[in-house]
Amino acid sequence: MCLGILLLVAPFPAQSEESISQTGLAIVVHADTEADDVSMAELRNIFLANKQFWPDRSRIILLVRAPESDERDYVLNTIYQMNEDSFRKYWIAKMFRAEVPRGPKIVFSSDMTLDLVVAIPGSISFMRADQVTEGVKVLRVDGKLPSDEGYPLK
């Protein structure tokens, strides 16, 4: 019974945040993308759609997890530094200013993220590092992979 109570009151979000903090959040791109390493500032510019093209001039397709996922919360906190309302307003304003032709594509699971990044040239997204499988490329951020000490998304 004590175990049951403990499980009920356990802070689930905090646990999953810990989990991302432990495994790291991998930045995954389509395998043919001509980029291996981005700085944190470049990554923010990509996620803010200030940078919309890869070095080979193909368009960057941003895939973002739907609300109420730990991965999305982590990205909003660390990369965007926004809450849900600010994030929504940011993209509405961006489209309204004619600065982007569309908002980010919404994905609902890590499996969907993987499938779409494999299928869509130029795509970029994020997922827990321990859920990455073959078929996508993991970008180094500030020269580091999720398994490295000092990886910035950990």
Place this chain on the structure above:
Amino acid sequence: MKKPVIFKALVALALQNNYMKNCVIAGIALISCVLLALPQVVIAQSYEEVVSSSMESPEYTVMGFGDISYVSRDGSDQDGFFIGQAVGHLVASLTSRFGVFAEVSATGKDSEYTFEVERLIAKYEFSDLFKLSAGRYHTPIGYWNSAFHHGAWLQTTTSRPEMVKFGSKLLPIHFVGVLMEGNLTSSRLGLSYSAGFGNGRHVNIARAGDAGDINGDKAWMVQVQAAPDRFYGLNAGLGFYSDEISPDDRPDIKESTFSAFVAYTKESPEIIIEYMHSSHENLTDSSVSGDTNAWYAQFAYRLKDNLSDWKPYVRYENTDVDDTDPLLFDQGLDYDAGILGVRWDFNPYAALKAEYRAEEFDNNGRENNFRLQLSFVLAKL
């Protein structure tokens, strides 16, 4: 303290006098209307939809903005509700590089609605550094004019600053022509530029030359902005605009406008400061010239934790036109205003703003007024 307690306290305070009571009733009516009317925003993108819309197939996004206000003025018997603007916006992504943006508005006037194509832009994006477009724009001068457009919900306050208000004679709010723009995304300063060339003002200087330039001299403009990586949220810019104007009631005039701005938009705080200096010279008599200076400073702060839906704000505005300015001297544009208000984001897609304004106009003297505005966006995101 929780939100409902604060809200109840504000309502109780407001009900102590009849004037405020009317405003509160108007506000409650407006909120009720929008809560009933707001559509349920549903995100529904299947795997196939995402893949197909990410490829070369066309994709369309439609958005709408609107605002409804209740305005009460000192000594005026025309207090009442005003439909601000109903704005429709279409983004058509026709290929991965080519798209069309359109913005149309319906504005309530005394006895009719006026419809306007506010922006119509066809844009081809070669790279981050080089994007080329043609059409009708909000002139990229300063910050506000190209940041908030006709979306009252996007801006913190109920209205644009006087220097960039729609229909202003101070600045050319719209221009028709071509625009080149781009970002130097690799620079730590986050530099970007825009450079435009097109029709200048119409003979009615409050309007753009929609059906061709009225004289042989085209308008041109350039603006450079910086958004440094190190100060995320900060944006600063400098711009210049030049044109020869042929107003219907005076000689041709050379117009040169310099603008500068700093904006920090992370909301806690939000700071926007914008300045413009415009020189006008009579082209038939160069000894007749004059300057106009205009600026505003806006400060807002989104409160934290349980009060994060609330955002108090203040703004000061000033416009000063030289008596010798050959274009604007008799337009009654001198202006001075202090604005104090609060924005309540009671819904992710709608906001209620309450604003007190103390304004001094060139011709009409001082005026105090109170505005209650409901603004909303219809968007799927």
